[in-house]
Amino acid sequence: MTVNAPEKVCVIIAAKDAADTISKAIASALREEAVGEVVVVDDGSSDGTDAAALAADDGSGRLVVARFEKNRGPSAARNHAIDISTSPLIAILDADDFFFPGRFAAMQAESGWDLIADNIGFIHHDPALAIEPERFQARTRQLSLIDFVEGNISKRGVRRGEIGFLKPVIRRAFMLAHGLRYDEDLRLGEDYDLYLRALAHGARYKVIDHCGYGAVVRANSLSGAHRTDDLRRLYEAERRLRQTPGLLKPEEARMVERHERHIKARYDLRHILDVKAREGKGAAIRHLLSHPASAPAVLSGVLADKWEAHAGKGRQSQPPVPAGKLRYLLPGVPVAQR
Structure with a gap:
């Protein structure tokens, strides 16, 4: 009996002034056996991000670093990475985040999806600390368009945790079949917009409880400085x-x-x-x-x-996250309850 080898993943990293963090992101991606390509697009950085990215090469021939001379935004950078890559699966990694070891195995064990996402662990302290994410009960859920949109409506007084923060792996064939690319006019919500359009075109979006993505919470994050x-x-x-x-x-x-x-x-x-x-x-x-x-x-x-x-006077609106602990986007509960 012939067992087909798992499809290879292209990890796309759009990077702007990320020289201090890009090496950790690249190393976490190259460590994964499922990764066939890591494509970094330096989006007009002024701090030597491209050189730092090249210095993280492991010699396997899987790393590609491209550069825009002028900043064009994350959508343009990701579209360029998609255009110059070939792997059948596409995964997005932010330049200041990383993958926990073994991220893709749990996803590739699933079938019947065009997008598949796992849980995210948010890190509110030194990301150099050794952290092992919790292993939730094995469970998968299908996200409908309505689930997805409703899960992206933030609530006042509640720590942000919209489903749009998830980082799904996407089948390149589905994107090509429906002409899907990031909207380069958007510098806020570009991920949400892409996934919404995919769902509108009938994408099967599956979420699993495994946690494989580490998101580092930074006060100076570019995503928090939108116009x-x-x-x-x-x-x-x-x-x-x-x-x-x-x-x-x-x-x-x-x-x-x-x-x-x-x-x-x-x-x-x-x-x-x-x-x-x-x-x-x-x-x-x-x-x-x-x-x-x-x-x-x-x-x-x-x-x-x-x-x-x-x-909020005299009290903390949200309890602090202890060092060595993660806050999870999906704390082991159904994605949407209506």
């Missing part, structure tokens, strides 16, 4: 998807519209705060009066911020 205009681009992308004739079922379109309103409300609040910062309170009030549709989101956002600030 107000990035929010606008994201909700406009959702609107275009929702309005594409025949793509979504009515209940799916309603859920996408709910998330779109969620992002639009965040945009409206950020935009009015920008106007206030640039031109003063009077200008912010005049802008609000001339855009009455945004008033509910702005007023509720301001009141919620003030309430959280008041309620």
Whole structure:
């Protein structure tokens, strides 16, 4: 009986000013037997990220380092990596994160998927500490488009844990069949947007309880420094998807519209705060009066911020994570309960 060898994985790393962390990310990927390629795209760094990446080569011939002279954003960097790679499976690794040993074996033991994700362990301390992730009860779940979108609506007062943070492995054949690439106009939510479009095209998205991805939480993370205009681009992308004739079922379109309103409300609040910062309170009030549709989101956002600030005095809103421990995105509970 012939047993087919597991399909090889291409690990894609978009890197911007990541010279201090890129070697750990690359080493964790090259350590995996399932990895056939590691493609790093230096997105216009000024700190020698490309040289640091090349220095992490293990001599196996699997590492490719490309460079953009000017910053073009993570979507463009990832698209370029996809274009110059060939492995049938694609995995995304952020330049300041890493894989726990043996990440891909649990995924490749599963069948019947176009995207498959495992749990993420968030590290709030020195990532050099030796950490072993918990092994949850073996269980797989299928994510529908509605599950996915609902799981990406953040809640105030709750530590962020949207399902869009998951880092699925994607079948290249599915992306090619449906013309899927990252939207290069997006610098916020580009992963969410890609996975949403994949689900809209019928992707089978499976989640397993195994934890193989280590995400290092950093105060200076680029993902936390998005611009107000990035929010606008994201909700406009959702609107275009929702309005594409025949793509979504009515209940799916309603859920996408709910998330779109969620992002639009965040945009409206950020935009009015920008106007206030640039031109003063009077200008912010005049802008609000001339855009009455945004008033509910702005007023509720301001009141919620003030309430959280008041309620948070004298106490920590979230308990600290002890050194040597991980906080998990999916703490062993169903992905979505409605």
